[in-house]
Amino acid sequence: MKSKYNSLLFKFFIHVTALVLIFNQYYLAITDQIGGDPVQAIIHFTGIGALNLLIITLCISPLAKYAKQSWLMKSRRLLGIYTFIYALCHILNFWAFEIQFNIALFITEVFERPYITLGLLSFIVLLVLTLTSLNKIQRKMGRKWQTLHNFVYLAVILAAIHFYWSSKSELIEPIIYICITLMLLMFRHKKFKRWLAQK
Numbered sequence: 001m002k003s004k005y006n007s008l009l010f011k012f013f014i015h016v017t018a019l020v021l022i023f024n025q026y027y028l029a030i031t032d033q034i035g036g037d038p039v040q041a042i043i044h045f046t047g048i049g050a051l052n053l054l055i056i057t058l059c060i061s062p063l064a065k066y067a068k069q070s071w072l073m074k075s076r077r078l079l080g081i082y083t084f085i086y087a088l089c090h091i092l093n094f095w096a097f098e099i100q101f102n103i104a105l106f107i108t109e110v111f112e113r114p115y116i117t118l119g120l121l122s123f124i125v126l127l128v129l130t131l132t133s134l135n136k137i138q139r140k141m142g143r144k145w146q147t148l149h150n151f152v153y154l155a156v157i158l159a160a161i162h163f164y165w166s167s168k169s170e171l172i173e174p175i176i177y178i179c180i181t182l183m184l185l186m187f188r189h190k191k192f193k194r195w196l197a198q199k
């Protein structure tokens with residue numbers, strides 16, 4: 001009973017925090033309270049937001065094990081969905097305000113700028129994981145579902161490198177994110193060893 005209550009409370013917290021932060025950011029941008037370059041500020045906020053949410057999602061499993069709080073595991077899907085929503089806003093902002101919905105220009109950017117290529121690949125993985133996150137689909141896919149959802153590790157690696165390559169001068173922040181990503185992957189070293197042994 002207590003764990004059900006904790007899980008509901010935590011999910012409520014995730015909804016409120018994710019929604020309030022993003023709506024507040026758009027409100028500040030629309031009312032011109034966000035500095036000289038609102039488009040850049042929004043792209044930054046949604047990009048960092050998506051990466052933070054992805055990293056928090058990946059922290060849940062080691063945290064739940066360490067703190068022996070299994071109810072935390074139930075929040076992973078919700079965090080994953082908000083990761084996708086933030087990433088979608090990030091791309092839509094880029095598409096609308098930086099390249100004015102020009103599909104040809106978008107394709108050129110994907111081929112000419114490696115950081116955009118990685119961002120797109122990371123987004124495609126997030127899209128597939130979100131579309132297959134429903135319980136019904138999970139049941140239908142059986143064991144294949146877990147194999148597919150292991151691609152979340154690829155998504156976070158691609159997103160961290162996308163951040164690093166997108167930075168023109170300030171490299172400390174993206175390097176910190178790459179280190180956090182590597183640490184999260186290290187927590188899973190036993191899992192990766194098992195995969196290699198199976199091959």
Ligand code: HEM
Pocket residue numbers: 043044045046047048049050051054087090091094116118119120121122123126159162163166167
């Ligand atoms: C097609 C997909 C994507 C496109 C076109 C895109 C585009 C961009 C652009 C234009 C920037 C700003 C670069 C600059 O400072 O000039 C950026 C930064 C960033 N993106 Fe993406 N992105 C994509 C996918 C993603 C995804 C999936 C994530 C995370 C899961 C992500 C996370 C970030 C982060 C963390 C930054 C750095 C924010 C900053 O410091 O400005 N991006 N992206």
